[in-house]
Structure formats: structure tokens, C-alpha cells
């Protein structure tokens with residue numbers, strides 16, 4: 297006689313306290329250790345579940361859904377992104393899919409600005425210099441950066457996070473333009489001008505990339521498009537896979553770009569050697585939403601989505617909803 301597994305699988309350890317509301321109502325399997333399940337572990341863990349709380353490391357595709365079985369009701373992704381999920385395959389089986397928009401906007405926009413400032417003012421480079429023990433002294437020409445006031449900022453992907461990045465630009469007196477597939481209504485545009493993609497690139501001395509990764513945006517910023525940026529531009533990448541990392545490294549190497557910053561990577565946790573070799577890039581290990589408050593809110597929203605669906609209701613934040 298087989299024993300049914302707990303109805304909920306949480307694939308990754310979450311911020312403290314987050315799953316208590318879940319486990320108060322449903323038995324759940326939650327890992328004790330803090331690492332992503334490998335593919336075999338994941339496929340072995342999903343059979344019989346009604347709900348799975350996933351992260352970007354968990355690929356949800358036909359094989360996952362076949363392994364899970366027909367009683368699966370919801371996949372709740374602990375991220376605003378969802379490129380790990382085959383939405384069509386989930387829809388074909390009637391599996392609801394949710395993500396965590398909104399709650400990570402502030403933290404992620406703050407991180408974009410932290411990286412923007414670090415890149416334009418060469419903070420990583422300066423820090424490395426001091427820690428290396430290399431002799432240095434102040435001089436009128438030592439480690440000069442790029443000043444922000446009056447410098448045009450481009451936002452590629454003016455969703456919630458892009459809008460929050462644009463809002464913060466007012467404090468730095470930067471004129472802002474953006475590109476989305478369609479221009480936003482004025483009340484959402486944060487006083488920024490919409491431009492076609494190539495025009496945005498040609499006029500953005502600082503470009504922040506916040507558009508979601510999809511088939512349409514993968515490597516959207518390839519070598520050719522990076523070459524449209526003004527000489528000495530700065531690129532801040534908040535979405536893995538949209539900027540071609542090798543092309544970015546080459547543009548830094550040639551001096552075409554002044555600097556860059558990258559918060560997450562196409563093949564995490566691998567970081568391309570070509571980027572590691574560049575002094576003028578600030579590299580962060582996917583910290584966009586990494587604050588205590590935001591991670592509790594993301595986990596809490598994923599849990600609320602599961603509770604809503606298992607309780608027979610509608611999810612709070614369905615993808616595309």
C-alpha cells in the first residue's frame with residue numbers, strides 16, 4: 297500500500313517564518329538544507345503533490361508535470377520572473393501558475409541604483425585596489441567616474457521595477473527615456489519619454505535593463521545593439537539573458553563602454569570568465585530582491601497563492617493575470 301505524500305512541496309528553504317501559515321493548514325515537505333534540488337530529486341519529489349512552491353532553479357516542463365500527475369493544481373513561483381516555467385504545458389493540464397510581482401519592486405529598484413552608482417563611480421574597482429595593498433594616492437585625475445546629473449538614463453522594460461528605477465532618477469536629476477513594446481499611459485510613465493529600441497540605445501548614456509527574459513528578449517542586447525549605445529555608456533543589467541554577457545565583456549574590453557553592472561547571470565551560478573576579467577564591471581550574485589522584508593513578502597505571496605488555490609479560490613497573482 298502506497299502512502300500519499302504531503303500535498304505541498306516547497307523546493308527550497310524560505311525566509312524564516314514564511315511557511316508557518318502554509319503548514320498550519322497543509323502538510324508540506326520542505327527541505328532542511330539550503331540548496332536547489334537537482335533535476336532527479338525534483339522529479340522524484342513532485343509525484344502526488346497538489347501544490348509545488350518553486351524557485352527559478354526548478355524547471356517546470358512536460359517531464360515535471362508528467363511526474364507530478366493530474367492532481368497538481370498550482371505551481372507557485374517564488375520570483376517575479378518565470379522563464380523556468382512552460383506556461384503552455386501548465387495551461388494544457390489546467391495547472392495554475394503564479395509569481396510574486398509587486399512585493400520585490402522597491403528592493404530590486406534600489407539594487408539597480410546601488411549597481412548604477414557603483415559602476416559609474418568605480419566603487420568596486422576602488423575597493424579592490426585598496427584591498428590589494430597596491431600603493432595609491434589622491435590625485436586630480438585618479439579614478440574619475442561619470443557624473444549623473446543631466447546624464448540621460450534609458451530604462452529598457454518599464455514595468456513595475458523599471459518605473460521604480462525611473463522614479464529614483466528624479467533625485468539624481470537625470471532625464472529618463474524608456475522602451476516597452478507599447479508606450480505606457482502618461483500616469484505610469486514617470487515623466488519618461490518612450491523611444492523605439494534603437495533610438496533609446498543611441499541616446500542612453502546609462503541604460504538599465506529591467507525587461508523580463510522571454511523568447512523575445514533573450515540576447516536582445518547583442519553585440520550589434522550594444523554598439524548603438526553612445527561611446528562611454530554604462531549598462532546595468534537586472535535580468536539574466538537579455539544582455540549577451542560575452543558581447544558585454546567585449547564592449548568593456550574594447551573601451552566602447554565606460555562600465556557595466558550585472559546582477560544575475562544566464563547560467564547561474566556560473567559567471568563568464570570574460571566578465572570576471574573586466575575591471576569595469578560590478579558583479580553581484582543575484583541580489584536584486586535580497587532583503588529580509590522582500591524575501592518574506594515573496595515567500596508570503598507564494599504561500600497565499602497556494603492557500604487560495606487549494607482552498608478552491610482564485611490565485612492572487614497568476615502569471616499574466
Ligand SMILES: O=CC(=O)O
Nearest residue numbers: 374375376377585
Ligand atoms: O530574481 C528574479 C526574479 O524574482 O524574477
